[in-house]
Amino acid sequence: MTNAALDQITDSPLLALYPQPLWHWFAQICAIPHPSKHEAALSAHIQAWAKERGLPVIVDQVGNLIISKPATAGMENRKAVVIQAHLDMVPQKNADKIHDFTKDPIEAWVDGEWVKARGTTLGSDNGIGMSSALAILGSKDIPHGPLEVLLTVDEEAGMSGAFGLQAGILKADILINTDSEQEGEIYMGCAGGVDAKINLALQWQEADTTQVAYTLNISGLKGGHSGVNIHLGRGNANKILARFLAAHANELGLCISHLQGGSLRNAIPREASCSFTLPVDKLELLQQRLGHYQDILQAELAATEPALRLSLVDAADPARVLQTKTQQQLVNLINSCPNGVMRMSDEVAGVVESSLNLGVISTTEDSINIICMVRSLIDSGRAYIESHLQSLCDLAGAEVQFEGRYPGWKPDNSSPVMAIVKATYESIYQREPEIMVIHAGLECGLFKKPYPHLDMVSIGPTIRFPHGPDEMVNIKTVGQYWDLLLAVLARIPEKTA
Template sequence: MSELSQLSPQPLWDIFAKICSIPHPSYHEEQLASYITAWATEQGFWNERDEVGNILIRKPATPGYENRKPVALQAHLDMVPQKNNDTLHDFTQDPIQPWVDGEWVKARGTTLGADNGIGMASALAVLADNSLQHGPLEVLLTMTEETGMAGAFGLQPGWLQADILINTDSEEEGEIYMGCAGGVDFTSSLELNYEAIPSDYQTMKLTLKGLKGGHSGCDIHLGLGNANKLLARFLFAHAQRLDLRLVDFNGGTLRNAIPREAYATLAVPSQQADRLKSVAADYLLTLQNELGLVEKNIAFVVEDITHAPQALDVRSRDAFIALLNSTPNGVIRHSDVMKGVVETSLNVGVVKLEDNQAKINCLIRSLLDSGKQSVVETLTALGQLAGAHTLAKGSYPGWQPDGSSPVMALVRTTYEQLFDKTPSIQVIHAGLECGLFKEPYPQMDMVSIGPTITGAHSPDEQAHIASVGLYWQLLTALLKAIPAK
């Protein structure tokens, strides 16, 4: 933690270091929430939590700024828990270990939690710094954003007093976000039947690993490998040909993270064992040829393991593999309106065999409600063909761009004055909470800004130190420039 104490601006980095020291993955934010409310009370700030656990803190205006439009700074409390396979880390118990690597802050073997910990730290740093000039100020910290936006869904009208909301969950300095994609979770569940494995079979484990992974929205256009899909492709090509019996399949851990690893346990006829190893080696060469420019560390490992007593029967095996292999993944369509922006995508995030069922969990994103619905219908149709039960749930709206937004124009002007260059106005292919905030607060003017964070939702996550400083300059100058009511 002492490394971060040497960075500027302070106390932002010190607060972020404290956030890292308190476990706060999704559904386990309570310890961090309690710390923040206790700190706010100690500082003399009004604070309150609502029924779903969201935190609201208020700070009075700087003298002379009482007539300015009130502003809410907003971040979410939770982080995405992802770690490397060889990293021992319990996200519910162990602190994140940030360290400085040149121009970047990283974590040792895990996600850093800069998404949205830097934004949260900046909001708390504004509260802590009495030298800043600003109007009436609120800080809103929401619960469980990363796994369904529970806090945003539960936000009630009439609680916030702000006219303007500044979301701090963007991840590219120099870009101003004025809209985002909506999303919906989709699960296909396939009933499975098992049978005994013949005695002349041996059991092997296939491990596809070494992929980068990443954010299933912001990184979906980068051509990264999806471990679930790549392993399904191999099984579809060879399961029938080599009479492979599927014992287990397990890939990915979160529906909003591109899966980095997937595992299949197989029983193979003893006389085909060497052949399996040979075609696996060939497949690795194929993947390296196809993905080598973006996935430099891809690995496909075949190892002997203890004999398993049963596997899927042939009909269940073929139905599962065909369903997973045919499920679309990645970019479905680019936007015609916002050039260079993904309109619709999906991520085959988590696949598991458990309780005599195969479950394929996807996250669909789209700037258009009709785009989401189109993919839901495609996956529903695939489920019908495979005999699977399908369920779409947890739909949340996108944030429709408002080209006449006064706060967006103010951010652009402030950025130009500070840095003598024009920022990029963007719509992000990720789920920001602003779309949900618009329902209880339809008149609230909103914008999203943040520093440069790469590799979010993966252990490669890192925050660019200099960009955090630029973001802090913009945020504090913006608060000072907020106009009168």
Template sequence: MSELSQLSPQPLWDIFAKICSIPHPSYHEEALAEHIVSWAKEQGFWCERDAVGNILIRKPATAGLENRKPVALQAHLDMVPQKNNDTVHDFTTDPIQPYVDGEWVKARGTTLGADNGIGMASALAVLADKTVEHGPLEVLLTMTEESGMDGAFGLQANWLQAEILVNTDSEEEGEVYMGCAGGVDFITTLPVEREAVPADYETLRLTLKGLKGGHSGCDIHVGLGNANKLLARFLAAHARDLDLRLIEFTGGTLRNAIPREAFATLAVPAAKVDALKSAAMAYLTTLQNELSDKDKNVNLQTEPLAHNGQALTANSRDRFIALLNSTPNGVIRNSDVVKGVVETSLNVGVVSINDQQAEIICLIRSLIDSGKEYVVETLTSLAELAGAHGAAKGGYPGWQPDASSPVMALVRETYQSLFGKTPNIQVIHAGLECGLFKKPYPNMDMVSIGPTITGPHSPDEQVHIASVGLYWQLLTALLKAIPAK
């Protein structure tokens, strides 16, 4: 028995525990999808999958509510796989280990997958709970949202019967979302040349770690450290004066997660090893001072390393470091239209060097298309200056806010009736799938709600237990309140 089974509401928490037990990182959701399809058919529900693997389940209306507008509850099947450096975990084979810590549910050393596992569990719980009153109901579970919104891109017209869609991927109880940012990946590739390391050099590994990391949309404005940028800053300051030969650089694992760790393998003249270590200690003191509030556990370590590989030439080293150090990161502009919300940002998510080229992968987000275009043009110009190639790919649209949305107004009224206060109507800087759903279903009325989740896309991810109960109350009351066609 999972300790989550002691939490309320049930069966939501039991279903979430089951979801945690089946590995489902992006591109590895099939086992979870098959389990859900088998469960739905065992329950006697109509269930079908489309060409890209999305799942659609239908449940008939509660007796007497057959004339209500049909509603789709929507969540995505995949989770972001992030773990602490000292945690042994294979996300493709090992279950997530959730546990209760006071008011929160957390995972042991990894992301929890509450994003969007709690939303998925709530949709399945509505199917399972015979006491929930609702009109004609559909549950749509999409594939591979976190790594490119593959399921949303592949959603076909005329498959869903719903007139209203409730997205469950929001992460703040008491807030109702009616719009979101669009995004696009930008990949810069820089050709590099290598040469032998001189015989009188020693090899060391420089490790920057201990950062919190986080969601590259929801957390981009918080001021968290980006390991790729912080390590590049150190190399820019010391590569030439210490005659550092750069052998390897790796940092970050996902373009939509703020990087928590970065590593550089360096060859340094034996006579300058102590100077490198002293410079690293001085830089760590600087970072501890700058990040004392947000990333107090930042650490920078040097350790000897046996390595026989070739290093970048001085010219390739300098161009790579200059390119990475000058690549913008974080908030580019705040919105003038939606106060308190980031308009445009980017995250320098994944950096790597192989024998022939360096690669920098960024995720750009913006509430407006021109914001994305501006950052793409900036990164393209930087690539040209560095002698690199830059290309945007995988763009997806934002969700244009509709202030006259009937379902948004109904959610606000229902929340006010339940809790005696008005929820915040918001636009989120993260990417939700609703913008993509508008292409095959342009007339569908959409809204996004969810419980409070902090630290998504990082091992600090946690979901607030009480907020899940409030979210469940809102969701079930909303379904009962859906008007007639």
């Protein structure tokens, strides 16, 4: 860790918060860049720390860390527990924020009851869970049975760490996942998912040099987690842009030269842009149409997207633009692509069953690439959305591939560890927790394949707006989560013969 990073930890306002061991670790994690696929520096730091304390460390073939700690005195015969978190974070920032997630630390600060980051994602998803696991490993006075900590790589960008976890490495009987985001809720199931990668081949023509060039930008949206926040009715910048193009591109004679939007398939797109040319005599009409469209969007999304903004800026004259037929295919494809909640669950009230996030659009030399994140609590729901997208792409003349399918985590109402966590929560807080299924891709479903015997549960503090620059974690609930986790570890039963 660099001297600058060490100085940041020493000066961090997080060190005054409860519980101090957890927040001290979180300050270190914020100081070491760790976006998905760039976790090596943080992993090396944790490995060195563990080895200094004589804690056995395994780095498996895909880069997951498994750190073991013996039971505290008198608890040697308890069932073994693995506390699980992921090493990576989602790298998202505001457009005006200068930040390199592979080099720059996260600027965490305290805002009343919340910890936030300045202009970027905070990484409390899953940095708080990771911090709690490491704080317990480093403790000398927390009672627990045989303990393992599993820190997976690449959870946010494909779950390759969970996919690659091999049988036989973990010895535990119970797994506590720390990636949930609402205090007072115990998660016992989650959605599965798949990435839909759409490719539309492009045909170009020379740009008309008598036309003027502009770029239309969509900005100011909240974004957020494409599973946890998908039901909130937030605007998707890609869809907002396509809606305008579908309504007015032909009328205005727009000739598209570049289209892009979003940056992660599992984050609701906050920004999108389209560069184009148009006849100079259509410019006034374009400005009128944009003003009217802005009014429509403000009326429709006033409650959810008060900062939504459409802006038109000068662009460099392009050498080429899309042919008319290709442009029509592209606009129709994006405009008609489903997005948002597809169906609510019949079994779990208030929980989304199936959803789709049109997350990323990018233009290359010869194609437009679109990445959608499909989620569903049931395999048939996911398969239906795949079929829907396949049919749409067939009609649009595009190709689609489905990659990285991962299973959901099927709820187990008879789970012993869920019963322990529930009873422990009630004894501490004198109220019943909610037993929940989350519309997000926890890694638990993947762990069941190499470790079918694992009894699993997921808990965490209250995190708002993960996967976006508005991400924040509630300080009080971090303490509540910590107290619950320690109390659960103390209540783990003895092994049966």
